């Protein structure tokens with residue numbers, strides 16, 4: 001099957017393998033039920049895969065049925081749901097990362113999976129800025145979905161990322177220059193001069209805030225179990241490239 005629906009090229013493909021060894025500090029394997037992602041985030045790290053798949057189309061306008069398993073096409077194809085069904089009884093530690101509220105459709109399955117976490121990327125509460133950056137669910141819908149999943153007793157995570165700047169230099173620099181010109185010197189320091197002081201200050205601020213609101217502040221650790229409501233564990237994920245490693249010890253290489 002190959003067709004264009006609402007400007008999105010949809011193609012069904014046979015795959016040899018759906019699991020890839022992950023290089024992220026959380027380790028394990030990643031499973032991508034789709035190739036391409038119609039959330040079309042401007043900063044997407046996965047858009048580089050166009051180089052390997054030969055796609056000429058713009059990122060966000062194709063989907064071969066690295067990705068958000070809950071992109072809008074999941075409603076039609078249900079690949080993510082089928083994968084979750086296969087995982088029931090596997091005892092696998094499952095981490096679902098999404099920018100969609102469609103995941104609430106699968107709460108019934110998630111409850112059967114045991115060690116499962118659903119993580120939403122939310123890096124702003126400003127819907128206009130969000131719309132400039134991606135075509136995924138609104139922030140309001142993501143937060144409502146997070147609440148619903150949490151209330152169903154499933155471990156939930158709010159992944160505050162990317163903290164801008166992040167991602168593709170040129171796209172983001174052009175966007176900043178056009179829309180937030182006052183921030184150009186700051187972005188120039190971070191992107192072009194590799195100055196980490198902005199993030200170091202942000203890390204100190206986050207730790208202080210965690211202390212003030214009586215929240216644990218931990219390094220690359222995501223403990224299971226419920227903490228008192230209103231006191232989430234804050235996981236410090238700054239410089240995660242420093243804790244990446246095959247051993248996945250969770251310790252930074254400082």
Ligand code: SF4
Pocket residue numbers: 037038039040041043044045046047066067068099134136
């Ligand atoms: S949701 Fe994730 S995979 Fe999809 S475009 Fe955005 S960053 Fe990329």
